[in-house]
Amino acid sequence: MTVDRRSFLAALGAGGAAVLAGAHQAAALGGGMLRTGAATSVDAWPTRARVQAHMPPDWRKLRARLGSRLVLPGDPGYPVYRLGFNELNDGHRPAAIARCASAADVQACLDVARGHGIPIAARSGGHSYLGYCIPNGGLVIDLRLMAQVRVHPDGTAEVGAGARLIEVYAALARAGRLLPAGSCPSVGVSGLTLGGGIGVLTRKYGLTCDRLAEAEVVTADARLLTASPGSEPDLYWALRGGGGGNFGVVSQFTFKTEPAPGLTVFSLGFPKGSAPAIIGAWQEWIAKAPFELWASCQVAGGNPPTPRLVGCYVGGETAANRLLDRLIAAAGVRPSSRSVQPKSYLDAMKYMAGCSNDTLAECHPVSEGGRLPRESFVAVSRMLGPRPLDAGRVTELMHGHAGVDLLLDSLGGAVSQLRPDATAFPHRSSLASAQIYASATPANRNAVTRTVDGIRDGLARLGARGAYVNYIDAGLPDWGHAYYGANLPRLKSVARRYDPDRVFAFRQNVAFA
Numbered sequence: 400m401t402v403d404r405r406s407f408l409a410a411l412g413a414g415g416a417a418v419l420a421g422a423h424q425a426a427a428l429g430g431g432m433l434r435t436g437a438a439t440s441v442d443a444w445p446t447r448a449r450v451q452a453h454m455p456p457d458w459r460k461l462r463a464r465l466g467s468r469l470v471l472p473g474d475p476g477y478p479v480y481r482l483g484f485n486e487l488n489d490g491h492r493p494a495a496i497a498r499c500a501s502a503a504d505v506q507a508c509l510d511v512a513r514g515h516g517i518p519i520a521a522r523s524g525g526h527s528y529l530g531y532c533i534p535n536g537g538l539v540i541d542l543r544l545m546a547q548v549r550v551h552p553d554g555t556a557e558v559g560a561g562a563r564l565i566e567v568y569a570a571l572a573r574a575g576r577l578l579p580a581g582s583c584p585s586v587g588v589s590g591l592t593l594g595g596g597i598g599v600l601t602r603k604y605g606l607t608c609d610r611l612a613e614a615e616v617v618t619a620d621a622r623l624l625t626a627s628p629g630s631e632p633d634l635y636w637a638l639r640g641g642g643g644g645n646f647g648v649v650s651q652f653t654f655k656t657e658p659a660p661g662l663t664v665f666s667l668g669f670p671k672g673s674a675p676a677i678i679g680a681w682q683e684w685i686a687k688a689p690f691e692l693w694a695s696c697q698v699a700g701g702n703p704p705t706p707r708l709v710g711c712y713v714g715g716e717t718a719a720n721r722l723l724d725r726l727i728a729a730a731g732v733r734p735s736s737r738s739v740q741p742k743s744y745l746d747a748m749k750y751m752a753g754c755s756n757d758t759l760a761e762c763h764p765v766s767e768g769g770r771l772p773r774e775s776f777v778a779v780s781r782m783l784g785p786r787p788l789d790a791g792r793v794t795e796l797m798h799g800h801a802g803v804d805l806l807l808d809s810l811g812g813a814v815s816q817l818r819p820d821a822t823a824f825p826h827r828s829s830l831a832s833a834q835i836y837a838s839a840t841p842a843n844r845n846a847v848t849r850t851v852d853g854i855r856d857g858l859a860r861l862g863a864r865g866a867y868v869n870y871i872d873a874g875l876p877d878w879g880h881a882y883y884g885a886n887l888p889r890l891k892s893v894a895r896r897y898d899p900d901r902v903f904a905f906r907q908n909v910a911f912a
């Protein structure tokens with residue numbers, strides 16, 4: 400999600416947290432059936448590789464190369480290394496976690512583990528909503544040790560596939576450069592980039608995947624390839640929005656960065672009941688806004704729902720305030736709170752991440768010595784536009800759903816300057832991604848899932864088609880077309896070419912769409 404969840408809750412204050420708690424209790428009373436595929440299991444794993452040899456991989460061979468960096472059940476680090484960001488996936492128990500330090504380690508993993516009928520997946524930041532990076536009974540190719548960021552004098556940056564966003568931002572900021580990317584500091588650069596990468600600088604500088612100049616990729620047959628405009632161009636195309644885990648394991652990205660200018664961040668609260676006016680005005684306003692402006696319109700469900708606006712402007716405070724005044728005038732609603740602050744690039748990224756008062760070390764997961772807890776949630780998406788939705792009916796969808804947030808993160812601007820088939824990310828004419836997010840526990844997961852799915856389907860009925868692959872959704876009926884649109888056939892053919900035996904199979908691998 401683009402403005403980090405913790406900043407959203409912080410701005411809502413204790414009231415927001417209380418609303419969430421109430422919602423969970425209410426949802427827990429609902430009970431219900433498990434959503435199919437909500438957790439990936441080997442049984443649910445549809446792959447040709449499964450019919451191959453059923454002998455387990457010889458982990459001793461991999462241990463000979465990785466030593467204690469190969470973590471097996473029973474090893475001291477296993478209870479921590481097996482976990483992803485979303486606690487709802489804590490039931491996943493991989494057969495092995497290989498903590499790779501180089502592309503050659505990744506190649507060794509594939510040499511040892513492929514062809515044994517177990518799922519194999521890469522893990523960068525571990526934020527896959529459904530835990531597709533921690534396949535149950537499979538091998539996790541963990542890339543966290545490959546987190547180096549090197550910025551060259553020409554402005555290109557080589558980024559190791561295991562880097563978290565905060566590490567990328569910090570290294571670029573030291574060099575006076577920026578990369579448009581997402582909000583949550585612990586999200587991995589890999590998953591984010593491979594699915595697109597929406598963030599507060601997206602309208603000005605494009606998606607993260609639009610800045611990808613080159614990727615080093617280990618393919619299913621353990622070859623190390625370079626994907627760039629001049630080398631493996633189909634793979635290069637697919638890696639820019641075609642989704643994590645589908646084509647090979649990226650070991651390193653090279654991005655085109657930009658000089659980092661001064662930014663202005665803002666956050667506006669609006670009174671309960673003003674959601675129709677704010678959503679309506681926001682849609683018109685952001686569609687016509689300069690590329691420098693990015694704004695997320697967020698609606699907390701309730702009786703009635705409450706809107707809020709957070710965002711970032713590439714430029715100074717005065718110009719940002721002028722633009723915000725225009726929105727307020729168009730909506731005819733006075734904000735109940737308004738904060739507009741100039742910030743450096745790194746401070747703006749920390750603000751959006753909800754890490755403003757943290758050191759860089761603190762702005763990391765607890766498991767790495769930082770302060771960021773994991774979360775337990777269900778989230779799904781649709782894409783808005785290009786035509787605006789009926790704001791009143793969008794608000795109705797959120798009515799009565801305390802604890803559920805609708806996050807409308809703007810697109811357009813630089814994103815719309817590319818054709819839908821220029822990269823694998825197809826949503827070039829979308830106004831925004833619409834994410835429906837709710838905290839959940841194992842006990843109320845089914846009820847919460849039904850609620851967010853209902854809102855998602857309601858948005859689709861209003862005209863919001865498509866979905867964002869990075870908000871990967873096990874219950875999305877039309878997931879292949881929703882994520883990839885008309886790019887789906889080409890993506891399937893790239894997946895078939897680079898992974899003909901479905902070594903990287905998982906339930907929503909593009910090859911199965």
Ligand SMILES: Cc1cc2nc3c(=O)[nH]c(=O)nc-3n(C[C@H](O)[C@H](O)[C@H](O)COP(=O)(O)OP(=O)(O)OC[C@H]3O[C@@H](n4cnc5c(N)ncnc54)[C@H](O)[C@@H]3O)c2cc1C
Binds near residue numbers: 483527589
């Ligand atoms: C709190 C939170 C905030 C978020 N904010 C944003 C946001 O602001 N903008 C946005 O666009 N998205 C956002 N997302 C969504 C995020 O982009 C996706 O969840 C993304 O897939 C996470 O990437 P990861 O590397 O952390 O996850 P992982 O779980 O490690 O990977 C995700 C998928 O990619 C595969 N993969 C990982 N590394 C590689 C690799 N090197 N090569 C090939 N495949 C790989 C995995 O196997 C898995 O299928 C957010 C998610 C969360 C949980």
